[in-house]
Amino acid sequence: MKLLQATSLTKKFSDKIAVNNINLTINKGDFVALLGPNGAGKSTTINMLTGIIQPTSGKIEYVGHATTGHAYRNKIGVVFQSSVLDNNLSVKDNIMTRAKMYSKSTQIQILIKKLGLESIWKQKYSSLSGGQKRRVDIARALVQSPELLFLDEPSTGLDIQTRTAIWDVLNQLRQATGLTIILTTHYLEEAQTADYVYIVDQGTIIAEDTVIELQKKYTQNLLTLNYQNGEVKKITVNDKNQAIKILTENSKIISDFEYRPGTIDDVFMNLTGKEIR
Amino acid sequence: MNGLIYRNLKMYFNDKSGIFFSLMGAMISFVLYLAFLSQNMISSWSKVPDTKLLLDPWLIGGTLTITAITTTLSSLSLMVKDRESKVLADLNLTDISYLGIQFSYLITSVIIGVIMQLIMYFVMSIYFMIVDNSTFNLSILPQIVGISVLSSFTWTLFNLLLLSFVKKVDTLGKISTIIGTASGFFAGVYMPIGTLPTTMQRLMKFTPAPYNAAMYRSALMNSQLNKSFKDSPALTLSEFKKIMGININLHGTLTFQQDIMILIVFMAIIGMCIFLISGISRRLVTSKV
Numbered sequence: 416m417k418l419l420q421a422t423s424l425t426k427k428f429s430d431k432i433a434v435n436n437i438n439l440t441i442n443k444g445d446f447v448a449l450l451g452p453n454g455a456g457k458s459t460t461i462n463m464l465t466g467i468i469q470p471t472s473g474k475i476e477y478v479g480h481a482t483t484g485h486a487y488r489n490k491i492g493v494v495f496q497s498s499v500l501d502n503n504l505s506v507k508d509n510i511m512t513r514a515k516m517y518s519k520s521t522q523i524q525i526l527i528k529k530l531g532l533e534s535i536w537k538q539k540y541s542s543l544s545g546g547q548k549r550r551v552d553i554a555r556a557l558v559q560s561p562e563l564l565f566l567d568e569p570s571t572g573l574d575i576q577t578r579t580a581i582w583d584v585l586n587q588l589r590q591a592t593g594l595t596i597i598l599t600t601h602y603l604e605e606a607q608t609a610d611y612v613y614i615v616d617q618g619t620i621i622a623e624d625t626v627i628e629l630q631k632k633y634t635q636n637l638l639t640l641n642y643q644n645g646e647v648k649k650i651t652v653n654d655k656n657q658a659i660k661i662l663t664e665n666s667k668i669i670s671d672f673e674y675r676p677g678t679i680d681d682v683f684m685n686l687t688g689k690e691i692r
Numbered sequence: 693m694n695g696l697i698y699r700n701l702k703m704y705f706n707d708k709s710g711i712f713f714s715l716m717g718a719m720i721s722f723v724l725y726l727a728f729l730s731q732n733m734i735s736s737w738s739k740v741p742d743t744k745l746l747l748d749p750w751l752i753g754g755t756l757t758i759t760a761i762t763t764t765l766s767s768l769s770l771m772v773k774d775r776e777s778k779v780l781a782d783l784n785l786t787d788i789s790y791l792g793i794q795f796s797y798l799i800t801s802v803i804i805g806v807i808m809q810l811i812m813y814f815v816m817s818i819y820f821m822i823v824d825n826s827t828f829n830l831s832i833l834p835q836i837v838g839i840s841v842l843s844s845f846t847w848t849l850f851n852l853l854l855l856s857f858v859k860k861v862d863t864l865g866k867i868s869t870i871i872g873t874a875s876g877f878f879a880g881v882y883m884p885i886g887t888l889p890t891t892m893q894r895l896m897k898f899t900p901a902p903y904n905a906a907m908y909r910s911a912l913m914n915s916q917l918n919k920s921f922k923d924s925p926a927l928t929l930s931e932f933k934k935i936m937g938i939n940i941n942l943h944g945t946l947t948f949q950q951d952i953m954i955l956i957v958f959m960a961i962i963g964m965c966i967f968l969i970s971g972i973s974r975r976l977v978t979s980k981v
């Protein structure tokens with residue numbers, strides 16, 4: 416089911432086009448990644464989708480309705496690129512005061528459990544680690560039990576363990592509640608787990624598909640053979656079956672081999688690298 | 693809106709150094725008075741009996757006016773910080789309307805202004821009670837509370853207008869410094885209004901500050917004025933009141949009620965300006981994130 420649809424979305428800042436005529440379709444329950452380098456227009460896109468800024472032109476619809484009203488804002492949660500919570504206040508005060516700003520009832524206790532905030536509940540926000548802060552940011556975004564969660568570069572600046580921890584939390588949430596997630600990132604491995612990926616560069620979408628399809632379209636699987644005589648040969652293959660066939664044929668004369676299937680890294684390199692442009 | 697007002701209040705009272713700096717202007721006037729202003733003034737009014745008992749509440753009146761100006765500004769600075777740090781964008785996602793958000797800043801600032809004025813009033817009164825044996829006249833407390841509410845409202849609106857277009861904390865810092873320094877001057881604390889050149893006096897009267905200070909001084913000094921001037925001719929008393937900024941001269945001497953009216957007129961004019969520019973202000977502070 417189509418949850419959110421953006422058509423011909425464009426944003427101009429005085430002289431600069433930050434987002435240029437993009438189309439997005441977000442299906443319910445999906446986890447969608449907007450992948451792109453710094454300055455690609457990811458935050459601008461998110462800000463338009465969340466109604467924080469107005470598009471210069473284009474249309475955004477949420478299950479067929481306009482996104483300008485009150486109802487839409489109650490359906491979405493936003494984790495901003497830089498935190499919007501108060502350093503000077505405790506986690507509790509941050510979350511509870513935001514909860515009071517919604518008229519519908521909220522389920523804070525469940526949120527505390529899910530995001531593991533019990534131990535830091537009374538702590539000042541400023542005293543938390545980067546990963547803990549992010550968990551509180553996510554809790555704030557989920558206070559009004561949204562159907563759609565936006566995350567703008569949620570793991571930028573975090574170390575790999577913390578990133579993984581944030582990941583687990585989001586995955587659990589998806590499984591438990593069927594939450595739809597739109598996330599921007601410039602970490603390729605983060606996009607790897609997405610249901611659908613939009614690759615953004617210089618304000619336009621240069622490719623979009625599932626990770627598997629993107630890999631099929633834009634990458635090659637590389638088989639490297641090391642022969643016993645010291646010779647090295649690199650062969651591109653369509654799939655693992657073809658690789659196995661080549662390996663069996665050559666099994667007597669090779670000393671070793673390496674098989675590297677195409678990754679989203681390759682997709683990105685091939686799309687934005689010098690070969691293409 | 694309650695949630696936001698609670699958050700704003702907590703933000704102010706949790707920030708001890710912020711409170712300290714918002715009282716800086718008031719503390720400077722207090723310290724300057726203790727250090728030498730009081731000596732100067734006592735010697736220039738040596739003919740009047742119990743000058744010190746007269747000047748202590750005079751100082752309190754001016755300092756409370758400074759407190760109203762600087763603490764409401766300091767409270768409203770949260771509004772600018774929220775604009776810069778995108779907290780405003782996040783608040784806009786909640787069920788509180790943009791107008792509701794603005795009102796929350798306003799109400800917070802009025803509350804903080806009143807609380808801080810009353811705290812300063814008690815601290816200074818008790819200080820003078822101990823040091824100069826002055827009496828702590830509780831009967832004027834309702835009047836003081838009333839004036840503090842009125843001045844808190846006035847200066848909240850004034851500062852709200854001032855910050856309408858400010859989006860950067862950096863700009864805010866500069867404005868606070870200017871206001872902090874100017875407030876003592878405009879309230880006629882560093883130098884009594886009557887001792888200044890007429891052009892300066894005229895300039896001061898374009899702000900609510902001298903009327904605000906005059907109201908406080910009238911209320912605080914009334915009983916001591918009656919005592920100290922009971923044997924002097926009426927002209928001496930009215931001259932003293934004019935020079936010390938207890939009565940402001942504006943086409944004739946203003947009464948306490950007229951001071952109230954003037955503050956209300958100021959509020960109406962400033963409120964109107966805020967209303968007129970609110971559309972532009974809103975577009976400016978929410979356009980870019």
Ligand SMILES: Nc1ncnc2c1ncn2[C@@H]1O[C@H](COP(=O)(O)OP(=O)(O)O)[C@@H](O)[C@H]1O
Pocket residue numbers: 428429431432433451452453454455456457458459460980981
């Ligand atoms: N308020 C703004 N005014 C002018 N240019 C902007 C503004 N916001 C973003 N841009 C420009 O738009 C482009 C896209 O920015 P952004 O959406 O923040 O990229 P990303 O989030 O992908 O790093 C950048 O070149 C940026 O400089």
Ligand SMILES: [Mg+2]
Pocket residue numbers: 457458459496567568
């Ligand atoms: Mg960004």
